[in-house]
Amino acid sequence: MKINTRNAAGCHVVEIEGSADINASTALREALLGGIESGATKIICDLGRTTFICSDALGVLITAYLKARGRGGFVRLADPQEHLRDVLKTTRLDHLFEIFTDVKCAAAKP
């Protein structure tokens, strides 16, 4: 897994490229929670190139969501592909997270 970060319309974008499996969770945790600790509260996870996600990585997304929300911000998901969309639906996490078709749409919502 490779993590790329950038800014988009005032949001901190974390792109997760490849497989978000158990052995990638630590890096994902550092990228997301580290970003929040550094002051970012508007987080967008770009899942357009995420090929796999395990329950541990989902847990990292939830922890980041709770922390960001506690600071008045958000964690939004952008562009999940078919398999990830299915995992989010199966776990009903599509009821917890706001999911957008792309980063631009996620950043545009107030």
Next chain:
Amino acid sequence: MPSHSPETGLGPGWTEKVLPTRLECIRDPEREVVSRLRDLGYDEDHRFAVRLALEEALVNAMKHGNRMDPARRVVLAYRLSPERVEIRVRDEGAGFDPGVVPDPTRDENLQRPCGRGIMLMRSYMDEVSFVCSGQEVQMVKHRKP
């Protein structure tokens, strides 16, 4: 070559691997299973489903079963055919009652960061059962056209 797997006693056709309780040791058997499924002609949906269920089973065995004790092992056995995938994962922990695991899809549990592994296994495989007081999970996925 022995006709039965030494740890599980399973017959011919089964591949058995004994893994140390280290999360990085999940990667290679996972890749091997997915690669063999590709060779057998399973499509991407099947490969994703089996990989996810296998990862959840192995992580559960190491984290919750063996409690990351490096002295304990996880035994993985699998039999792959063009018709079905059979996987067994056994740990050396105290076992558990899968019936008392909270449903992570209930509204009140959605914000919990953990507890989705068993549900994902059940969702992505066709048959999932726990034996030996929860020390072993047995999973089957049938090939669908």
